[in-house]
Amino acid sequence: MEHASQQLWLIPLLPLLGFLINGLFGRRFPNLLVGLIAVGTVFGSFLWVVKSLQALGALEHAHVEHYYTWLESGNLNIGVDLMIDRLTAVMLLVVTGIGTLIHIYATGYMSHEGGFYRFFAYLNLFMFFMLTLVLGANYLMVFVGWEGVGLCSYLLIGFYTLKKSAGDAAKKAFIVNRIGDFGFTLAMFLMFVHFGSFDFKTVFDKVAPMAVEQTAGPLTWIALLLFVGAAGKSAQIPLYVWLPDAMEGPTPVSALIHAATMVTAGVYMVARSSVIFLRAPEAMDVVAVVGLATAVMAATIGLAQNDIKKVFAYSTVSQLGYMFLACGVGAFSAGIYHVVTHAFFKALLFLGAGSVIHALEGEQDMRHMGGLMSKIPITFAVLACAWVAIAGVPPFAGFYSKDEILLAAHHHHPWMYWVGVATAAMTAFYVSRAMFMTFFGKYRGHHHPHESPFVMWGPLAVLAVLSLAGGWYFKIPHFLEPLFPLAEGAHDETLVYISVAAGAAGIGLAWLFYVASPALPDSIANSLGGLYKLVYNKYFVDEAYNAAIVNPLVNGSRSLLWRVMDAGVIDGAVNGVGSLSRSIGGFVRLFQSGNIRSYAAWVTLGCVAVLVALGMAGGR
Amino acid sequence: MPSAVPVSWYLILSAILFGLGVAGFLFRRNIITVFMSIELMLNAVNLSLVAFSYQHNQTDGHIFSFFVMVVAAAEAAVGLAIILTVFKNRSTLAIDDVSSLKN
Amino acid sequence: MDAILFLIFAAIAVGCAINLVVQTHPISSALSLIGVMLALAVLYLLLGAEFLAAAQIIVYAGAIMVLFVFVIMLLNAGAEQRVNRAQFAKFLGVPALIGFLGVVSFLIQTLMPNTKDVVFGAFRNGTAEAVGRKLFTEYLLPFEVTSLLILIAILGAVVLARKEI
Numbered sequence: 001m002e003h004a005s006q007q008l009w010l011i012p013l014l015p016l017l018g019f020l021i022n023g024l025f026g027r028r029f030p031n032l033l034v035g036l037i038a039v040g041t042v043f044g045s046f047l048w049v050v051k052s053l054q055a056l057g058a059l060e061h062a063h064v065e066h067y068y069t070w071l072e073s074g075n076l077n078i079g080v081d082l083m084i085d086r087l088t089a090v091m092l093l094v095v096t097g098i099g100t101l102i103h104i105y106a107t108g109y110m111s112h113e114g115g116f117y118r119f120f121a122y123l124n125l126f127m128f129f130m131l132t133l134v135l136g137a138n139y140l141m142v143f144v145g146w147e148g149v150g151l152c153s154y155l156l157i158g159f160y161t162l163k164k165s166a167g168d169a170a171k172k173a174f175i176v177n178r179i180g181d182f183g184f185t186l187a188m189f190l191m192f193v194h195f196g197s198f199d200f201k202t203v204f205d206k207v208a209p210m211a212v213e214q215t216a217g218p219l220t221w222i223a224l225l226l227f228v229g230a231a232g233k234s235a236q237i238p239l240y241v242w243l244p245d246a247m248e249g250p251t252p253v254s255a256l257i258h259a260a261t262m263v264t265a266g267v268y269m270v271a272r273s274s275v276i277f278l279r280a281p282e283a284m285d286v287v288a289v290v291g292l293a294t295a296v297m298a299a300t301i302g303l304a305q306n307d308i309k310k311v312f313a314y315s316t317v318s319q320l321g322y323m324f325l326a327c328g329v330g331a332f333s334a335g336i337y338h339v340v341t342h343a344f345f346k347a348l349l350f351l352g353a354g355s356v357i358h359a360l361e362g363e364q365d366m367r368h369m370g371g372l373m374s375k376i377p378i379t380f381a382v383l384a385c386a387w388v389a390i391a392g393v394p395p396f397a398g399f400y401s402k403d404e405i406l407l408a409a410h411h412h413h414p415w416m417y418w419v420g421v422a423t424a425a426m427t428a429f430y431v432s433r434a435m436f437m438t439f440f441g442k443y444r445g446h447h448h449p450h451e452s453p454f455v456m457w458g459p460l461a462v463l464a465v466l467s468l469a470g471g472w473y474f475k476i477p478h479f480l481e482p483l484f485p486l487a488e489g490a491h492d493e494t495l496v497y498i499s500v501a502a503g504a505a506g507i508g509l510a511w512l513f514y515v516a517s518p519a520l521p522d523s524i525a526n527s528l529g530g531l532y533k534l535v536y537n538k539y540f541v542d543e544a545y546n547a548a549i550v551n552p553l554v555n556g557s558r559s560l561l562w563r564v565m566d567a568g569v570i571d572g573a574v575n576g577v578g579s580l581s582r583s584i585g586g587f588v589r590l591f592q593s594g595n596i597r598s599y600a601a602w603v604t605l606g607c608v609a610v611l612v613a614l615g616m617a618g619g620r
Numbered sequence: 621m622p623s624a625v626p627v628s629w630y631l632i633l634s635a636i637l638f639g640l641g642v643a644g645f646l647f648r649r650n651i652i653t654v655f656m657s658i659e660l661m662l663n664a665v666n667l668s669l670v671a672f673s674y675q676h677n678q679t680d681g682h683i684f685s686f687f688v689m690v691v692a693a694a695e696a697a698v699g700l701a702i703i704l705t706v707f708k709n710r711s712t713l714a715i716d717d718v719s720s721l722k723n
Numbered sequence: 724m725d726a727i728l729f730l731i732f733a734a735i736a737v738g739c740a741i742n743l744v745v746q747t748h749p750i751s752s753a754l755s756l757i758g759v760m761l762a763l764a765v766l767y768l769l770l771g772a773e774f775l776a777a778a779q780i781i782v783y784a785g786a787i788m789v790l791f792v793f794v795i796m797l798l799n800a801g802a803e804q805r806v807n808r809a810q811f812a813k814f815l816g817v818p819a820l821i822g823f824l825g826v827v828s829f830l831i832q833t834l835m836p837n838t839k840d841v842v843f844g845a846f847r848n849g850t851a852e853a854v855g856r857k858l859f860t861e862y863l864l865p866f867e868v869t870s871l872l873i874l875i876a877i878l879g880a881v882v883l884a885r886k887e888i
Contacts, residue, residue, distance in 0.1 A: 649804075
């Protein structure tokens with residue numbers, strides 16, 4: 001059924017408008033007005049999403065709107081097209097809904113920071129690109145949004161421009177993402193070679209009748225390259241290193257971009273390309289294994305971190321691994337389900353952590369926290385909701401989606417299920433550890449904690465409700481069934497019990513370590529010596545990357561590119577041009593005597609020369 | 621001695637007059653003489669136009685000459701006004717002394 | 724007869740032009756220029772340009788040159804001061820000019836070897852009637868535009884001659 005145009009362009013355009021207003025004039029506006037514009041535009045696009053979805057009804061088919069032709073060259077025809085189907089609808093609601101909440105929160109969190117208008121301008125720009133990414137109806141539109149969110153991520157990670165570490169982290173994120181984007185671009189080239197189009201509909205219609213590739217063929221390569229792009233954006237092995245560093249940005253940024261929305265773009269893209277992936281089982285296996293490995297590795301690193309935001313950052317990496325595991329085993333709807341629930345509870349965790357940091361005036365080290373339960377009770381209450389949600393306690397949000405994933409993994413390969421369960425236990429452990437270290441025991445810090453204002457805990461309360469009830473209320477896999485048929489298979493109750501028990505064990509262990517007998521962790525850490533050090537230092541991955549890639553590049557640049565190419569060839573050329581033009585100018589200056597008659601004489605000489613030349617050439 | 625001269629002789633005469641105009645323009649220092657040299661050059665061009673008109677048996681050359689005269693008249697009016705003004709301000713007619721544009 | 728007339732008036736024109744250039748007093752130059760113009764008017768007549776010959780005498784020799792002489796008299800312009808550079812010009816400029824004229828004459832002769840002979844009365848399209856017909860039909864727009872040009876020139880002259888500048 002064809003629907004009338006829903007003016008979908010308004011959805012991304014409203015935040016862009018906010019960006020333009022705040023970016024151009026925000027410096028002169030009072031903070032209140034900047035906040036109102038930023039929140040208002042994002043909330044406006046949320047309302048427009050809701051309105052469009054209501055008008056579109058059940059969305060049995062994708063609703064595509066074509067605005068104008070962007071590129072037309074040969075048989076390549078790319079339009080500025082926006083599309084809504086059920087997958088997009090879910091993503092749109094998550095992005096605009098959570099985006100609005102985080103914008104509101106940020107008006108409180110950033111109220112004492114400099115560059116208030118700059119922050120909200122970037123945040124609105126991010127919303128524009130993210131919505132373009134989600135709404136785009138062809139790969140190129142998605143790529144535009146994809147690059148745009150990368151840019152905004154860079155700008156916001158480096159928001160504290162005076163901190164060197166923030167700038168370094170921003171550059172790291174940007175560069176690592178480029179590697180992923182390279183894969184994405186190659187995938188698009190391959191797609192063009194084989195299908196001649198970037199349109200989702202055209203490409204998928206051409207892929208649909210193709211056979212499943214038993215050995216690696218074009219579809220496998222496209223899928224793998226797409227996954228390289230997704231791994232960059234969604235922080236999977238080996239490109240995950242940028243995400244933990246990205247926590248240098250302000251906390252609302254971590255919540256919005258590096259937990260709830262942008263990093264799930266990779267999952268969205270893989271799910272969107274499910275038609276391709278389903279016909280490339282080898283690529284699917286790669287996705288599943290990489291996802292699982294990332295989940296395990298990040299979870300183990302998370303066990304030993306002391307910075308509260310770092311814990312949650314590794315947790316995000318780990319949960320993203322879960323989502324890719326789901327996609328890799330063919331349960332795309334479970335992956336998207338986890339995207340949604342994870343957006344709820346991880347945004348809440350970050351915002352709650354931000355509230356704690358705000359209360360402690362910038363303290364992020366959990367060793368200097370403790371006993372905050374009575375001092376900031378509201379923050380504790382909402383964080384507790386996120387805690388139970390991520391730990392997989394039934395019937396809260398994380399339980400449903402994680403369960404779907406683990407069951408699908410068991411259906412695919414039982415060993416994946418067991419590794420997943422172990423990771424779930426570790427997840428429960430590190431989140432509980434963070435909670436216990438922060439809120440239980442005695443206060444070990446020096447600041448005077450104060451509860452956050454309403455604009456901050458209001459959104460937290462909404463997210464808390466979503467974390468508690470979201471999994472049960474939103475039946476995402478059911479909603480997405482027309483796009484991703486549910487995998488058949490027995491719903492084994494035992495498996496559910498095992499995973500719940502694992503989560504409970506994790507929480508219990510954390511209680512034992514950090515509340516009941518606080519001396520225990522140190523002794524265990526000592527007895528595990530090398531292993532602990534390995535995990536504590538994040539497997540030395542950053543150091544390995546530095547030694548293997550960064551340092552050779554830097555040294556090569558310095559000795560070859562700088563000393564030889566830049567100083568020798570380029571500077572030499574530039575200086576040579578300069579001195580050459582000086583000497584030519586010195587010679588030519590002789591003609592510029594300022595004597596009009598000498599100019600006239602030169603003109604006459606020129607005329608004579610032309611005349612003589614014409615005569616020699618025969619005058620024709 | 622032939623009874624008639626070819627058109628090319630007229631052209632050569634035109635070139636000679638033009639060359640003399642250029643010489644006067646370049647070598648004279650009095651601004652009024654320079655100006656008259658320009659008029660001489662315009663006249664030389666007019667002669668060549670009329671000669672070409674004869675060669676091609678068309679009236680268009682005459683029209684062009686006519687327009688050249690009109691422009692020359694306008695130029696003389698404005699140019700002489702400028703000379704008057706310059707003389708009023710600087711009390712000199714030597715163009716080398718009028719060099720405000722030279723640093 | 725045609726050739727003799729041409730040679731006489733060409734000689735007058737060239738002689739007056741040389742006099743224009745070498746005289747130091749502007750009033751001599753102006754009188755020489757009038758001589759050139761009168762000689763040219765005769766040559767125009769030889770070429771069949773009756774209208775132009777008349778216009779040459781009336782407009783150029785009459786109006787414009789009177790303007791020149793008037794300005795020279797008004798400013799009481801004296802003879803040029805001699806400077807040393809004039810010697811340099813004489814030694815380099817005169818040979819250069821002669822060489823240049825030689826090249827041009829050579830070019831004209833080689834590029835246009837077969838031009839018509841000029842016979843008085845052979846060209847009938849230079850009458851006032853023929854020129855006027857052309858001017859008011861084919862060249863009407865440029866003709867009208869020249870009126871604008873002259874208007875602007877008048878305004879410019881008036882503005883420039885005002886006291887304040």
